[in-house]
Amino acid sequence: MQKLQLTTEYTLYDTISELDNQAQELLKIAINAREQAYAPYSNFSVGAAILLDNDEIVIGNNQENAAYPSGMCAERVAVYSAGSKFPKTTILKLAISASSSHKEITQPVAPCGSCRQAISEYEVNQKTPIEIYFMGASGKIIKVDSLKSLLPLSFDKSFL
Numbered sequence: 001m002q003k004l005q006l007t008t009e010y011t012l013y014d015t016i017s018e019l020d021n022q023a024q025e026l027l028k029i030a031i032n033a034r035e036q037a038y039a040p041y042s043n044f045s046v047g048a049a050i051l052l053d054n055d056e057i058v059i060g061n062n063q064e065n066a067a068y069p070s071g072m073c074a075e076r077v078a079v080y081s082a083g084s085k086f087p088k089t090t091i092l093k094l095a096i097s098a099s100s101s102h103k104e105i106t107q108p109v110a111p112c113g114s115c116r117q118a119i120s121e122y123e124v125n126q127k128t129p130i131e132i133y134f135m136g137a138s139g140k141i142i143k144v145d146s147l148k149s150l151l152p153l154s155f156d157k158s159f160l
């Protein structure tokens with residue numbers, strides 16, 4: 001028997017202005033996308049922006065539904081949109097911002113487990129890491145260099 005340990009790594013930024021220009025721009029686009037979210041039930045709005053290697057930017061925001069489970073998270077709306085519009089293209093960066101009408105979200109909001117799995121599919125296929133930046137409505141920003149930092153021991157097509 002062996003007890004093993006996994007470690008993960010991320011970068012913490014105090015403000016958007018600490019990011020390079022490209023990441024700042026992408027995060028601002030995610031914030032704009034967040035403002036267009038359709039979240040009448042949770043009042044929790046999430047925006048995502050993806051930078052592709054063909055310089056295209058694809059956005060997504062959460063789309064809720066009166067039949068709650070039929071709704072979709074911002075990150076998956078964005079990656080599925082990118083996958084449908086630019087199927088052969090590599091995802092370089094993903095930026096995410098979340099806000100709530102109930103309270104000020106000052107902590108970075110990480111993508112949920114289902115979104116991590118969905119993003120992983122694209123990272124595995126493209127064989128290059130996706131940089132992910134995430135924040136709340138204000139406050140610090142977290143960057144991971146790869147989805148793998150958020151989803152160790154992941155399930156992928158190699159098991160099938």
Ligand code: THU
Pocket residue numbers: 039042044045046061062063064071072073074075110111112115
């Ligand atoms: N949500 C996202 O858009 N992304 C996440 O990673 C977590 C949750 C959305 C789903 C739902 O519309 C609302 O936030 C509250 O869970």
